[in-house]
Amino acid sequence: MSYVDLDALDIARWQFAITTVYHFLFVPITIGLSAIVAGYQTAWIRTGNEQWLRLTRFFGKLFLINFALGLVTGIVQEFQFGMNWSDYSRFVGDIFGAPLAVEGLLAFFLESTFLGLWIFGWDRLPRGLHNACMWLVHLGTLFSAYFILAANSFMQNPVGYEYNPDTGRAELVDFFAVLLNKVQLVTFPHVVMSAYMTAGAFVAGVAVWQLVRAKGRAAADTEGTERPMYRRAARTGAWVMLVASVGVVVSGDFQGKIMTEVQPMKMAAAEALYETEQPAPFSLFTIGSLDGTEEKLAITVPNLLSFLATNDFEGEVEGINPLRERYLETYGQDPGEAYYTAGDYTPNIWLSYWSFRLMMGLGFAGIAGALALLWATRRGRAPTSTRWAWLAVSLPLMPLLANSFGWIFTEVGRQPWAVFGLMTVDRSVSPSVSAGEVLTSLVVLTALYGVLAVVELRLLLHYIAKGADPHEEPVVRDDDQDPDRPLAFAY
Amino acid sequence: MELTTIWFALIAVLWIGYFALEGFDFGVGMLLPVLGRDDRERRVMINTIGPVWDGNEVWVLVAGGATFAAFPEWYATLFSGFYLPLLLILVALIIRGVAFEYRAKQPDDAWKRNWDLAIIVGSWLPAVLWGVAFANILRGVPIDAEMEYVGGFFTLLSPYALLGGALTATLFLTHGAMYVALKTDGEIRHRARALAVRLGLVAAVVAVAFLGWTQVQTGNAGSAALFVLAAGCLLAGIAMAGQGREGWAFVGTFATIALGVAGLFVALFPDVMPTSLAGGTSLTTTNAAATAYTLKIMTVVAVVMTPIVLVYQGWTYWVFRKRISVHHIPEARLAESAR
Numbered sequence: 001m002s003y004v005d006l007d008a009l010d011i012a013r014w015q016f017a018i019t020t021v022y023h024f025l026f027v028p029i030t031i032g033l034s035a036i037v038a039g040y041q042t043a044w045i046r047t048g049n050e051q052w053l054r055l056t057r058f059f060g061k062l063f064l065i066n067f068a069l070g071l072v073t074g075i076v077q078e079f080q081f082g083m084n085w086s087d088y089s090r091f092v093g094d095i096f097g098a099p100l101a102v103e104g105l106l107a108f109f110l111e112s113t114f115l116g117l118w119i120f121g122w123d124r125l126p127r128g129l130h131n132a133c134m135w136l137v138h139l140g141t142l143f144s145a146y147f148i149l150a151a152n153s154f155m156q157n158p159v160g161y162e163y164n165p166d167t168g169r170a171e172l173v174d175f176f177a178v179l180l181n182k183v184q185l186v187t188f189p190h191v192v193m194s195a196y197m198t199a200g201a202f203v204a205g206v207a208v209w210q211l212v213r214a215k216g217r218a219a220a221d222t223e224g225t226e227r228p229m230y231r232r233a234a235r236t237g238a239w240v241m242l243v244a245s246v247g248v249v250v251s252g253d254f255q256g257k258i259m260t261e262v263q264p265m266k267m268a269a270a271e272a273l274y275e276t277e278q279p280a281p282f283s284l285f286t287i288g289s290l291d292g293t294e295e296k297l298a299i300t301v302p303n304l305l306s307f308l309a310t311n312d313f314e315g316e317v318e319g320i321n322p323l324r325e326r327y328l329e330t331y332g333q334d335p336g337e338a339y340y341t342a343g344d345y346t347p348n349i350w351l352s353y354w355s356f357r358l359m360m361g362l363g364f365a366g367i368a369g370a371l372a373l374l375w376a377t378r379r380g381r382a383p384t385s386t387r388w389a390w391l392a393v394s395l396p397l398m399p400l401l402a403n404s405f406g407w408i409f410t411e412v413g414r415q416p417w418a419v420f421g422l423m424t425v426d427r428s429v430s431p432s433v434s435a436g437e438v439l440t441s442l443v444v445l446t447a448l449y450g451v452l453a454v455v456e457l458r459l460l461l462h463y464i465a466k467g468a469d470p471h472e473e474p475v476v477r478d479d480d481q482d483p484d485r486p487l488a489f490a491y
Numbered sequence: 492m493e494l495t496t497i498w499f500a501l502i503a504v505l506w507i508g509y510f511a512l513e514g515f516d517f518g519v520g521m522l523l524p525v526l527g528r529d530d531r532e533r534r535v536m537i538n539t540i541g542p543v544w545d546g547n548e549v550w551v552l553v554a555g556g557a558t559f560a561a562f563p564e565w566y567a568t569l570f571s572g573f574y575l576p577l578l579l580i581l582v583a584l585i586i587r588g589v590a591f592e593y594r595a596k597q598p599d600d601a602w603k604r605n606w607d608l609a610i611i612v613g614s615w616l617p618a619v620l621w622g623v624a625f626a627n628i629l630r631g632v633p634i635d636a637e638m639e640y641v642g643g644f645f646t647l648l649s650p651y652a653l654l655g656g657a658l659t660a661t662l663f664l665t666h667g668a669m670y671v672a673l674k675t676d677g678e679i680r681h682r683a684r685a686l687a688v689r690l691g692l693v694a695a696v697v698a699v700a701f702l703g704w705t706q707v708q709t710g711n712a713g714s715a716a717l718f719v720l721a722a723g724c725l726l727a728g729i730a731m732a733g734q735g736r737e738g739w740a741f742v743g744t745f746a747t748i749a750l751g752v753a754g755l756f757v758a759l760f761p762d763v764m765p766t767s768l769a770g771g772t773s774l775t776t777t778n779a780a781a782t783a784y785t786l787k788i789m790t791v792v793a794v795v796m797t798p799i800v801l802v803y804q805g806w807t808y809w810v811f812r813k814r815i816s817v818h819h820i821p822e823a824r825l826a827e828s829a830r
Contacts, residue, residue: 072584076581078556082569083571086567090564092563093563097557097563097781098785101553101561105553108549112546113807117807169563175788441574445578448586462597480813484818487815490534490541
């Protein structure tokens with residue numbers, strides 16, 4: 001496709017991809033870190049150990065820097081469906097709008113209100129209640145994840161609806177079927193567990209960085225508290241990663257089987273499996289022609305794909321070519337003229353294949369990093385050699401990028417459908433919005449996101465480098481006796 | 492009552508909540524260069540809304556989500572039709588939200604000045620544009636038989652629509668000044684109160700012009716009553732501010748916005764987005780609505796959740812009831828730059 005051919009549909013797709021992947025850089029850290037910060041604070045209240053308070057404050061600050069961007073980029077997500085995808089909104093609004101509205105009412109109010117209370121409430125609330133505010137923020141993030149994933153799961157596997165020929169739209173007949181969609185029931189744990197893994201990696205990476213740096217500043221650490229504190233943080237981060245990774249792997253395994261059942265083409269695309277095989281091997285790495293007709297080099301694990309897809313090492317996995325025939329029979333209608341020829345229902349194989357591998361590979365690399373860190377911090381040890389600096393930097397990036405590739409995979413693999421089997425992407429776009437308008441919005445938002453990414457990263461690195469404040473006095477509650485008492489926290 | 496009517500009313504409630512709450516935090520941001528003479532005073536202003544602005548902003552997200560769920564056609568036509576104004580609002584809300592959080596995170600002046608600018612621009616733009624958008628919804632825009640908006644960006648900038656923008660801007664300025672007067676102490680409090688009176692009088696003139704125009708154009712008995720009440724509350728609020736009764740003055744502008752927006756929705760009903768084209772289709776509470784089943788589910792959620800939200804949001808205002816003045820603002824820690 002040449003540059004001049006770019007139409008509103010292409011640009012809207014690019015915008016959705018860019019804004020969604022960008023938004024989801026902040027979301028998992030918000031979900032996971034809210035729990036870790038709340039946990040540190042609870043540990044402080046329980047033990048009275050100042051180190052936990054210092055970690056609460058330190059990671060709380062980093063949490064807020066991250067939260068700000070997650071919040072504002074989330075507004076774009078909600079507006080975007082109506083702005084760029086109005087035909088989609090008309091067609092499924094009766095079903096898709098409800099979880100979005102409930103998300104706002106149940107989750108966004110909870111998150112934003114209690115976060116405000118937590119940020120400014122150090123001297124206004126009793127300790128336990130103040131800590132509860134952060135736990136409620138975390139609960140809000142989980143509600144939010146649940147409802148938005150229920151909406152996405154509907155797109156992967158529409159349930160609880162009926163097509164009404166009179167109104168020409170899909171209509172909700174069973175809300176609980178939408179909320180308990182079998183895709184949703186495995187996607188929610190997968191996403192939330194990867195969020196914990198990402199936040200754990202973030203905490204561990206920051207802590208290792210501080211441990212490595214602390215070695216060079218040993219003289220500054222007169223009380224000898226830095227090392228044990230960051231070692232604690234490194235270990236909590238690594239343990240969160242490790243425990244969460246079990247959830248990620250188990251839920252991911254279930255997802256594979258359900259995906260094979262409800263979106264077999266996506267599974268075939270993930271594997272670039274053109275012909276049905278029984279048993280099917282899992283390809284770790286393939287170099288071949290782009291259309292998959294010729295394989296030049298491949299490393300495969302025999303029978304593994306059969307197991308991933310069917311829970312049986314000898315199971316049959318359908319290939320792209322027979323599936324294409326089957327989809328043509330089932331869905332009859334052409335999958336949209338913009339990108340597909342009649343009867344073709346094949347997503348971008350190259351992107352599906354590689355994003356699937358990168359997601360898994362980076363996820364497993366993260367697990368290895370967590371194990372290495374737990375080993376290096378065993379029995380009072382702490383990694384201080386500068387060789388560990390690379391782990392500090394790469395550890396958070398692994399699950400973070402794995403998340404991005406996971407979303408790229410699951411969304412690309414659904415193509416050409418916006419809602420699987422019901423509506424294709426090229427019929428979802430807003431008919432009244434011109435290419436120029438979408439282009440304006442793409443350019444403006446991308447430029448703004450780019451600038452904010454630089455600002456955010458610099459701020460984050462600045463505060464990470466600064467480390468936890470050397471002393472944190474527990475804030476005494478404001479009893480309103482002293483009218484001139486300064487605020488415990490101010491912007 | 493019809494479910495669609497209930498949902499029309501609920502959407503009106505969400506917009507009322509949004510404008511009455513975020514209205515004052517927009518106003519505070521808009522007045523930042525006027526009332527905040529130095530960094531300390533600007534920090535006082537920002538900290539009066541610090542704990543609450545985000546919760547206020549959620550009202551618009553819920554209004555958007557509820558419109559999507561209850562009136563999908565309205566959501567689709569409105570958001571794809573008012574494309575560029577909404578893009579501007581998005582940009583404004585993004586830079587503004589980030590600015591509150593990031594402004595105090597670096598000690599240097601240029602950093603703060605830039606974020607101040609983001610707060611000011613980010614507050615002015617939506618304050619004007621929401622008014623423009625609502626005026627257009629009331630007056631009707633070119634919508635074809637397929638419910639698609641067929642106008643352009645400049646279609647939206649009629650004199651009536653611009654007057655609507657002027658009304659929301661002046662009302663939010665007044666509301667914001669009342670809020671600063673209520674929530675601060677010291678010199679800035681007195682300046683804010685005096686300014687609120689003057690801004691209120693300007694807003695009153697604009698309000699009479701815009702609401703009168705609306706009443707002639709699309710009004711009914713109900714909207715007339717609400718508009719008169721709104722104007723009365725505005726004048727009462729101004730009078731209260733003049734007497735130094737800041738709490739009642741703020742209640743006055745709060746009620747003005749609530750009654751005014753209620754009046755606009757009453758004037759709009761039963762349309763939700765009328766067309767200005769002869770052969771076009773006006774979107775109404777019935778032809779834009781979701782199914783009765785979806786509305787029923789949503790009603791249950793709204794009836795259970797809204798009171799809970801109101802309680803904990805109200806509690807936040809109680810927790811942070813203390814007035815703030817310049818000596819409450821902690822010095823930026825010197826260690827920030829030293830390390």
